[in-house]
Amino acid sequence: xNDRNTAVRRVKSGALKASIYVxxxxxxxxxxxxxxxxxxxxxxxxxxxxxxxxxSLLTGKIGILPNILNTLYIIFFTMVIxxxxxxxxxxxxxEYAKNKKLTGxxxxxxxxxxxxxxxxxxLVGMLIxxxxxxxxxxxxxxxxxxxxxxxxxxxxTTEESLKAVPQSYREGALALGSGKWRMLRTxxxxxxxxxxxxxxxxxxxxxTGESAALFFTAGMANEIYGFAQAAxxxxxxxxxxxxxxxxxxxxxxxxxxxxxxxxxxxLTLLLNFGAKYAQKHFAERT
Amino acid sequence: MERSVIVNSVxxxxxxxxxxxNVLRTLSKVSDKVMSGFFTICGSASIALVIVITAFLVSxxxxxxxxxxxxxxxxGKVWQPTAAEASYGxxxxxxxxxxxxxxxVVISVPLGILxxxxxxxFAGEKLAxxxxxxxxxxxGIPSVVYGLLGMIYVVPAVRNTFxxxxxxxxxxxxxxxxxxxxxxxxxxxxxxxxxVPHEYTEGSLALGADxxxxxxxxxxxxxxxxxxxxxxxxxxRAVGEAMAVMMVSGNVPNMPKLFGSVxxxxxxxxxxxxxxxxxxxxxxxxVALVLFVFILAINLVLNLLTRKGKN
Numbered sequence: 367x368n369d370r371n372t373a374v375r376r377v378k379s380g381a382l383k384a385s386i387y388v389x390x391x392x393x394x395x396x397x398x399x400x401x402x403x404x405x406x407x408x409x410x411x412x413x414x415x416x417x418x419x420x421x422s423l424l425t426g427k428i429g430i431l432p433n434i435l436n437t438l439y440i441i442f443f444t445m446v447i448x449x450x451x452x453x454x455x456x457x458x459x460x461e462y463a464k465n466k467k468l469t470g471x472x473x474x475x476x477x478x479x480x481x482x483x484x485x486x487x488x489l490v491g492m493l494i495x496x497x498x499x500x501x502x503x504x505x506x507x508x509x510x511x512x513x514x515x516x517x518x519x520x521x522x523t524t525e526e527s528l529k530a531v532p533q534s535y536r537e538g539a540l541a542l543g544s545g546k547w548r549m550l551r552t553x554x555x556x557x558x559x560x561x562x563x564x565x566x567x568x569x570x571x572x573x574t575g576e577s578a579a580l581f582f583t584a585g586m587a588n589e590i591y592g593f594a595q596a597a598x599x600x601x602x603x604x605x606x607x608x609x610x611x612x613x614x615x616x617x618x619x620x621x622x623x624x625x626x627x628x629x630x631x632x633l634t635l636l637l638n639f640g641a642k643y644a645q646k647h648f649a650e651r652t
Numbered sequence: 653m654e655r656s657v658i659v660n661s662v663x664x665x666x667x668x669x670x671x672x673x674n675v676l677r678t679l680s681k682v683s684d685k686v687m688s689g690f691f692t693i694c695g696s697a698s699i700a701l702v703i704v705i706t707a708f709l710v711s712x713x714x715x716x717x718x719x720x721x722x723x724x725x726x727x728g729k730v731w732q733p734t735a736a737e738a739s740y741g742x743x744x745x746x747x748x749x750x751x752x753x754x755x756x757v758v759i760s761v762p763l764g765i766l767x768x769x770x771x772x773x774f775a776g777e778k779l780a781x782x783x784x785x786x787x788x789x790x791x792g793i794p795s796v797v798y799g800l801l802g803m804i805y806v807v808p809a810v811r812n813t814f815x816x817x818x819x820x821x822x823x824x825x826x827x828x829x830x831x832x833x834x835x836x837x838x839x840x841x842x843x844x845x846x847x848v849p850h851e852y853t854e855g856s857l858a859l860g861a862d863x864x865x866x867x868x869x870x871x872x873x874x875x876x877x878x879x880x881x882x883x884x885x886x887x888x889r890a891v892g893e894a895m896a897v898m899m900v901s902g903n904v905p906n907m908p909k910l911f912g913s914v915x916x917x918x919x920x921x922x923x924x925x926x927x928x929x930x931x932x933x934x935x936x937x938x939v940a941l942v943l944f945v946f947i948l949a950i951n952l953v954l955n956l957l958t959r960k961g962k963n
Contacts, residue, residue: 383863385766386770390783393838394786400793403801403805457691462692462695463695471699475698475702476698477955479698485892489937498708514701548683548684575794577796611899
C-alpha cells in the first residue's frame, strides 16, 4: 500500500514537473520565433531609401521618414509635459501630502488611469483635444492624449525612488537652513534620478508601441514636418505603429509592415536594455 | 533676521549686503510657496483627469443609450447602424469580448503560471535572467506587431487546419490575445511567487514533500492573491485590446461563433469611428462607455486583490 502511494506520488510529481518544463519551453520557443520571424522578414527591406524618404503614390515609392519623425515629435512633446507633471505629482505624494485619504485617492486615480485601455484614451483624446480644445487631428492632440496615458508610469517610478531617499538627507538639508524647494531641488530629486530615468524609458517604450490611442488623435498622414509645423495644431501624422497598421491592414504591403515591425522590435530591445542598464548603473552608484 | 545680525557683527557686512540677504530670503520663501502650489496642482492632476475622462465619456455616451433604450442597446442582437431601419444592439460585441477574454485567459494563465514557476524555482540564475528578458521583450512588442504576425501566420493556419473559407475569426483572436497576455501573467505571478517566505518552502521540504509537491501545495497557494491579481490584470488587458484583435478577427458584427468573424467592444469603436455620424456616432460613444464601465469594475477587483496581497 505504502509503495503504491509512493509510486502514485512520484508519477504525479513527474507529470507536474514535466508540465512546468513544457510551459517554459513553449514560452521560450514563442519568444524566439517571434523575434526571428520579425527580424528575418523585416530587416532585408530596410534600405537607406526606405529610411530617408516619404512615400509617394505617384511613383509607388515607400519610405518611412515621416513616421520616424512623427514618432520622435510625439515622444518629445509628450515628455516635455509629462516629465514635470509626473515628477511634480510624485513629489506631492511623497513630500507634501499629509492627508492619508487624499494620497489614497490620488493613488487610486493613478491606478485607474493606468488600467484604462488605449482605445478609450484615443476616443477621449479625440473628444477633449481634437474637438473640445480645437487642436484638430494633430501630433499635438496625440501627444496630449499620451501625456494622460503615461502619467501614472512616471508618477509610480519617481515615487518609488523618492521613497528610497533616506530621511536624513532631507533633515540635513533643512538643518543647514535650506528652504523646502531648495532641499528638493538640490538634494532629494538628484538622489531620485534613477527612478525618473526608468520611468521615462518605460514611458517612451509605451509611446513607441502605441497605436489605438493615436488613431483618432494624431491621424494617419505621411507628411514630413519641420519642428514648428509639428508643434502647431491641425497637422496630422502617423507614427511608426500606426503606419504599420495602415500598410498591413489597409494596403496589404506586408514587406513594408515587417520592415517597420523589425525597427519597432529593435527599439523595444534597446529600450528594455536601457532601462535595465539605468537601474543597474544607479544601483551600483548608490 | 537673527542669523544675519550675528553674521554681520562678525564680518562687518554693509547695509547693502544685508538688504541683499533679505531679498534672497524672501525670494526663497516665495519660490517655496510657488513650488508647493505647483506640486499640489500636479498631485491633483490624476484625480482631475479621471473626473474629466469620466465626464466626457458619460456625457457623450448617455444620450444615445437614452434614445435607443438601455435594454435594446445592451441586449439587442443586431447591429445595423447604417441600415434603413437602423438597429443598435451591442450584445454581439459584449459576448464576443467576453468569450475571447475568457478563452485567452484559460490558455494563457496556466501556461504563464507554470513558466513563472520555472523561472523562479527551476531555472539557474543565467537562464532565469535570459527568460525574464525574453518575457520583457514580449511585453514590449507593440500590439500592431502581434496583429501583423497573427494576420500572416495564425489566420492562414486556422483556415487550413479547420478548412474554413476565411481564417479571420474569434479563434484566431483568442490565440493572438493569449500570446499577448503571457508576459503580464508571467511577470506578475513570478513576483508573487518570489514574495513567498523561504520558511514555507523549507518547512514543506522538511516534512518530506518533494519539490513539485511543495510548489503546488505550498508555494502557489501562498502566492494566491498575487496570482489572482495577475489573472485579473490579464482580463483587463484582453478586454481592452483593440488593434491586434482588429487585424485578425474579421470584424463582422455577428453573434460570436468560434470560427465566425466577430467584432469586439474595442474594435467596434476603432473600426467605425472614422466614418460614423449622428446617432451612429453617439452609439459608438455609448459602446466606449460600456467598455469603460467594464474596465472600472475589473480595476476595482484588481485593486482589492493587490490591497489584500499587501496586507
